Amino acid sequence: MVAEAKKTRIVILGGGFAGLHAAIHLDDTLARDPDVEITLVNRDNFFLFTPMLHEVAASDLDLTNIVNPVRKLLKRINFFAGEVESIDLERNRVSVSHGFDHHHHELPYDHLVIGLGSITNFFNLPGLEERALTMKSLGDAIHLRNRLIAHLEEADTECCAAVRRPLLTFVVAGGGFAGVETIAGINDFVREAVPFYSNLREDMLRVVLVHPGNVILPELGEKLGRYTEKKLTERKVEIRVNTRVTGVTDNSVQLSTGETIESKALIWTAGTSPNPVLDSLPCAKERGRLKVDEMLQVSGWPGVWALGDCALVPDRKTGQYHPPTAQHALREGKTLATNLIASVRGGILKPFSFSTIGQLAAIGRRTGVANIFGINFSGFAAWWLWRTIYLSKLPRFEKKLRVALDWTLNLLFTKDLVQFQTFRAPTISHKNGMEPQVPLPDISLPDIDAGQVASLETLP
Numbered sequence: 001m002v003a004e005a006k007k008t009r010i011v012i013l014g015g016g017f018a019g020l021h022a023a024i025h026l027d028d029t030l031a032r033d034p035d036v037e038i039t040l041v042n043r044d045n046f047f048l049f050t051p052m053l054h055e056v057a058a059s060d061l062d063l064t065n066i067v068n069p070v071r072k073l074l075k076r077i078n079f080f081a082g083e084v085e086s087i088d089l090e091r092n093r094v095s096v097s098h099g100f101d102h103h104h105h106e107l108p109y110d111h112l113v114i115g116l117g118s119i120t121n122f123f124n125l126p127g128l129e130e131r132a133l134t135m136k137s138l139g140d141a142i143h144l145r146n147r148l149i150a151h152l153e154e155a156d157t158e159c160c161a162a163v164r165r166p167l168l169t170f171v172v173a174g175g176g177f178a179g180v181e182t183i184a185g186i187n188d189f190v191r192e193a194v195p196f197y198s199n200l201r202e203d204m205l206r207v208v209l210v211h212p213g214n215v216i217l218p219e220l221g222e223k224l225g226r227y228t229e230k231k232l233t234e235r236k237v238e239i240r241v242n243t244r245v246t247g248v249t250d251n252s253v254q255l256s257t258g259e260t261i262e263s264k265a266l267i268w269t270a271g272t273s274p275n276p277v278l279d280s281l282p283c284a285k286e287r288g289r290l291k292v293d294e295m296l297q298v299s300g301w302p303g304v305w306a307l308g309d310c311a312l313v314p315d316r317k318t319g320q321y322h323p324p325t326a327q328h329a330l331r332e333g334k335t336l337a338t339n340l341i342a343s344v345r346g347g348i349l350k351p352f353s354f355s356t357i358g359q360l361a362a363i364g365r366r367t368g369v370a371n372i373f374g375i376n377f378s379g380f381a382a383w384w385l386w387r388t389i390y391l392s393k394l395p396r397f398e399k400k401l402r403v404a405l406d407w408t409l410n411l412l413f414t415k416d417l418v419q420f421q422t423f424r425a426p427t428i429s430h431k432n433g434m435e436p437q438v439p440l441p442d443i444s445l446p447d448i449d450a451g452q453v454a455s456l457e458t459l460p
Helices: 017-027 050-057 138-156 158-167 177-196 222-234 276-280 326-345 380-393 397-410 450-457
Strands: 008-013 036-042 046-048 067-069 078-081 083-088 093-098 103-108 111-114 118-120 169-173 206-210 237-240 245-248 252-255 260-262 265-268 272-274 289-291 304-306 358-362 368-372 375-379
Touching: 008 017, 008 103, 008 326, 017 036, 017 326, 050 138, 050 177, 050 380, 078 093, 083 276, 111 326, 138 158, 138 177, 138 265, 158 169, 169 177, 169 260, 177 206, 177 222, 177 237, 177 265, 177 358, 222 237, 222 368, 222 375, 245 265, 272 276, 304 326, 358 380, 368 380, 375 380, 380 397
Parallel strands: 008 036, 008 111, 036 078, 111 304, 169 206, 169 265, 206 237
Antiparallel strands: 046 067, 083 093, 093 103, 118 272, 245 252, 252 260, 358 368, 368 375
């Protein structure tokens, strides 16, 4: 008998922009080779298009239209829906878990691609981890949308008239892209929703953006940042620059200036950190991110690659590192896939090189800001560019069409106020054909003597 040839096993950890685009490129190339087995591991069974996440929270898009099932994107690559528990670089093993009982498996590899991204960091600030809302996942966006509607419903009741102020005050921490797009979206949403609540008025709403820097959207430069501040202020958003959130309670948000804002809703977009799974890896890191070379290889560990938010990719043009943006991540994915093919089949590795094309932000009410090839755009033109460019980047024609239809319908109808609750409906259990047995209340009667009984019997 002829011994079966050993397959080259490639494991990709993470299905974000970087990991998924590496997998998509390999799916059409190396995955066709019968001697290669590729597995993608991701917690969710879908790819989330994060640039449109704030539109789900603001009820501009249906929640499933910005996600794509991984199994529909990959034809030849195996997919494992589960959590990455640990990585053993010395034994070439990855420990993963999945299922209702959270049981564990070990995945051996010859090549490992680490694209685990980043997670929200609360910096040990008092009360944040227990109370703050975040905007990193589809679940976060749905939860924020439900929370906004729940606050409006609660504040509309007569019994809550005395506590309406904290219910109708919304604070967003962080003036970067995520924070500005989130506050612009929710400001439009709650102000458009208020007329449907008979006991509420728009002047009861308070929306506050807290940013630690001198100007919001610093990535776009001071001019566009000031323009954004002006537009948001015109729409009654309060902006606190050079200010940090220092703590949060059930009813208030504390700021570094000493100010306390009465609010029951803090949305935190002010900090991220690399995935903690990387902490135990015995390789070079800086601020928790893996240091790689220009080929995206982890130094000292042959066959280990890293990309995306969890990697520090050197930029030979500037001598610094490439920024952790989506446009860099998807191109890193393609370069890494090309280098993997060269490594497996024999070839020359290609260094990663890319310069930022531009950056865009939607700031509500069909306005935006953008810097493309060094040229500034603002207003409707920038908003149109934002929608056109991101729609073109959204995977699969089906999702592009659904998003375009949602945007078209938004021109004709108001935002939806339905809460997407996941509670189980009330149930009851009793035999067929029988009335449910309801226990009678336990009523204690006073003692009655024989004379009282006789007198009661004589009553008409």
